Amino acid sequence: MLRLLFALILFALPATAQEDVADLSPLPGWEVHATDHDFNTLVQRTRDAIGAHGLAVVTQAGPTGAAARRGIEIPGNRVIGAFNNHFAVRLLRQSTEAMIHAPIRFYVTENADGTATLSYIAPSTLLSPYETAADVASELDDVFAAIAQDAVAR
Structure with a gap:
């Protein structure tokens, strides 16, 4: 009887557990762009x-798919590393x-309301400890701002 009760309880549990994850909050040196776009878009x-x-997209990583395979549902979350050989x-x-x-990363996060946010740490913030890299950092700030502007546009 105890085994039957255990089996009934086990099958009554949801197939996936939903984990609470807070929406991203801006931090010093971060550029944060809330959008009306959904995560995949x-x-x-x-x-x-x-x-x-x-x-070029050099790297991509995110825990959402792996968490789903473990039965855990979390909001969309993707880090996209971008760079090129010139820089x-x-x-x-x-x-x-x-x-x-390098690569410097963009961060796309899914919000609780189904929209998504694009964020990144400004290249000049990341590279600020390296005074000799200031001109590259400044140029990358402009490139990253232009990328973000295009990505979040309606």
Whole structure:
């Protein structure tokens, strides 16, 4: 009888557990752009804008799919690393240590209301410890701002 009761309780549990995750809040040095786009749309628009502004998507990662395979439901969450060899070579010439921050990442998060937010730490903030990289950082600030503007536009 105890086994039957345990089995009934087990099957009554939801197939996936939903985890509470807070919407992203701006932090110092971050650029945060709330949008009306859904998560998948904003991810694709960000990828498209990265290419349109001369960078390449170098990395992508996010816990959403792996969590779902474990039976845990979390909001959409994707980190997209963007860079190109032109900036890499220039940055290396100015500061070998600064390359630890390449690729520089965009962060797309799904909000509780189904919209998505595009965020990134300004390249000048990331590269501020490396004074010799200031000109590359400033140029990357402009490129990242243009990418974000295109990605979040209606």
